[in-house]
Amino acid sequence: MNVPEFFSLDIGNHSIKVAQVKREKNDTAKLLHVGAVNADLGMLEAPGDDALAKIAEQLKQAKDAAGIRTNNCVAAVPETPIFSRLLSIPKVDNTEVEEAVHWELKPLIPVPLEDVDVAFMEIGEAKKGEQTFVDMYVVAAPKVLTTRYKRLAQLAGLNLLALETESLANTRAVTFNHPTEKDILIFDFGAFSTDLIIARDGVPVFAQSISTGSDALTKAVAADYGLGMQEAEKYKRAYGIDFKLGDGKVAKSIEPIMQIIINEMSRTFTYFKERVGETGANKIYLCGEAAKLPGLSDYFTQKFGLTSILVDPVARITMDDTTRKELEQLSPVGFSVAIGLALKDA
Ligand SMILES: Nc1ncnc2c1ncn2[C@@H]1O[C@H](COP(=O)(O)OP(=O)(O)OP(=O)(O)O)[C@@H](O)[C@H]1O
Ligand SMILES: [Mg+2]
Numbered sequence: 001m002n003v004p005e006f007f008s009l010d011i012g013n014h015s016i017k018v019a020q021v022k023r024e025k026n027d028t029a030k031l032l033h034v035g036a037v038n039a040d041l042g043m044l045e046a047p048g049d050d051a052l053a054k055i056a057e058q059l060k061q062a063k064d065a066a067g068i069r070t071n072n073c074v075a076a077v078p079e080t081p082i083f084s085r086l087l088s089i090p091k092v093d094n095t096e097v098e099e100a101v102h103w104e105l106k107p108l109i110p111v112p113l114e115d116v117d118v119a120f121m122e123i124g125e126a127k128k129g130e131q132t133f134v135d136m137y138v139v140a141a142p143k144v145l146t147t148r149y150k151r152l153a154q155l156a157g158l159n160l161l162a163l164e165t166e167s168l169a170n171t172r173a174v175t176f177n178h179p180t181e182k183d184i185l186i187f188d189f190g191a192f193s194t195d196l197i198i199a200r201d202g203v204p205v206f207a208q209s210i211s212t213g214s215d216a217l218t219k220a221v222a223a224d225y226g227l228g229m230q231e232a233e234k235y236k237r238a239y240g241i242d243f244k245l246g247d248g249k250v251a252k253s254i255e256p257i258m259q260i261i262i263n264e265m266s267r268t269f270t271y272f273k274e275r276v277g278e279t280g281a282n283k284i285y286l287c288g289e290a291a292k293l294p295g296l297s298d299y300f301t302q303k304f305g306l307t308s309i310l311v312d313p314v315a316r317i318t319m320d321d322t323t324r325k326e327l328e329q330l331s332p333v334g335f336s337v338a339i340g341l342a343l344k345d346a
Contacts, residue, residue, distance in 0.1 A: 006072035006161055007033065008341035009059060010169075013042040013213075014191040014289070016055070017335055018062045020070070021317065021342035029176070029343060031319040034327050034335065035066025042192065043148060044078060049155075052148065056156035066326075072159045074344055075149055076166045076337050079195045079209035083109050083116075083140040084165065086123065086205045086275065091132040101138055109140055116140040123203055137205055139165060164344070166337050167197040167207035170311075173340030174285050175202040177315040185268070185281040187300075187308070188336065189290035191215045194261055196268045198281055206272055210264045214290030217254040224253040242295030251295065262303050269304070284308035289334035313339040 007020040020033040037058050041051055087104045089097075101120050106113055123135040146163055153160035170186050180202070188195040192213040198206040214236070222232035239250035241258055273280035284300055286308055300308045313336045314327065327335065 003074075003161065003345060004072055005070045006074050006342075006344075007063065007066075007068045007070055008169075008338050008344075009073050009075040010166075010335075010337040010341065011043050011055065011059070011075070012039065012190060012337075013045075013193075013215075015039050015334075016059050016062045017330075017338040018059070018066050018068060019335060019338040019342040020066070020068050021339065023343065023345045029317045031314060031317050031323055031327070031339070031342075033066040033068045034323060034330065034338070035062045035068070036330050036334075037062040037065065042078065043145070043152075044080060049151070052152050053155055056152055059152075059156055071157060072161050073153065074162045074164065074341050075153075075160060076169050076341050077141060077145060077149065077163055078193070079166050079207055080193055080211065081142050081145055082165055082207070082209075083138075084167065084204070084207045085138055087136050087138050088126070088133045089136050091125065091134050101136060105138055105140060111142065115143055117143055117146050121203065123200070123205060135205075137203065141165075162344070164341060165204075165207065166195060167204040169337045169340035169344075170195070170197060170287060171199045171202065171204045171340070172343050173287070173313040173336045174311055175199070176340075176343050177313055177317070178285065178309075178311070180285075181283055183272070183279070183281045184283050184285055185265070186285045186287065186311075187265075187291070189214055189286065189288040189293070189296075191290065194264075194288075196265060198268065198272045206268065206275075208264070208268060210261060212257060212260050214288075214293065216257050217293075220257055221250055221253050225249075236293070238294070240294030240296065241299045245294060258299065265304070282306060285311050287311040287313070287333055287336035289331060291333055292331070311336050 010017040015036045016039045017036045022030045039058050089100050089104050092100045118140050120136050120138045126133050183200050186197040190213045194210045196208045197204050218232045218236050221235050235250050239245040241251050243251045297308045
């Protein structure tokens with residue numbers, strides 16, 4: 001399928017980000033437009049029409065500021081309320097695949113199947129004894145959430161072409177721009193939540209959202225040293241999780257919260273290794289604005305013995321000088337979801 005011209009939409013708890021990319025021949029791409037506005041409402045906390053109308057206004061501002069003219073858009077849904085797993089399903093006729101997926105999915109989700117939108121993607125096959133099983137990446141999104149995005153598009157006068165998970169967008173951004181290994185962990189550090197995504201050969205096969213994000217670090221610094229949130233934010237950005245900076249005072253304060261994240265990462269690594277086997281993920285790709293936390297990469301190396309690198313979502317994307325300046329001001333690493341979505345070509 002050839003997707004018509006569209007822009008991408010990442011509605012975070014801190015900011016709304018938009019981007020438009022033109023895919024070119026020979027697997028190259030050009031960033032045409034990029035923009036962001038501060039936001040204070042995420043899509044999860046904004047159920048009512050009044051809140052959606054406010055978000056619609058903010059996203060129109062972001063779109064106008066970026067100079068985007070098309071009204072076609074593709075939006076990313078946050079990982080938190082999404083169920084996504086690699087399921088092993090007995091191989092059946094094409095006509096029966098949907099039923100087989102639903103059958104496997106049903107006992108795994110806490111809500112009736114009629115309340116979710118289900119999408120699936122075949123990853124590979126494996127023989128177990130006499131029977132062939134298909135590894136299927138299955139995503140179930142609550143209909144209340146997808147309906148909310150459709151309503152938002154309506155209020156903003158947009159034509160919503162598709163919804164994707166943030167993990168799919170992030171994985172596309174990483175694999176388009178970085179030559180990657182077979183299995184990788186993508187770490188999206190946001191304001192309210194942190195997403196852990198395992199991707200195999202460029203396809204997300206596991207995604208999990210932790211309800212601890214970088215704002216929790218700011219709160220810890222504020223509480224420990226009796227500071228206001230703005231001041232604590234400055235200290236967090238300056239010293240981070242680097243114990244050598246500022247006598248390690250900030251690092252000591254945020255370490256217990258980082259440990260919550262480390263524990264979840266360990267569980268994710270173990271689960272994936274047990275589930276899929278082989279060597280497991282052996283590199284960490286950091287994205288989300290909060291990934292700029294000083295010392296983060298070394299901290300992970302120390303905890304897991306793995307290399308981690310900061311995602312550059314435009315490493316392989318061209319753009320003119322004006323767009324480059326705009327993006328640099330906005331900070332590229334925070335645009336992984338928006339640019340990954342904007343790279344969608346099918
Ligand atoms: N230089 C920096 N160093 C450390 N943290 C930073 C820096 N700049 C921004 N942050 C943090 O990044 C977070 C915002 O990141 P981002 O814009 O990716 O979030 P979001 O997508 O809006 O939120 P969410 O994904 O939770 O909905 C805030 O918690 C902010 O404190
Ligand atoms: Mg985000």
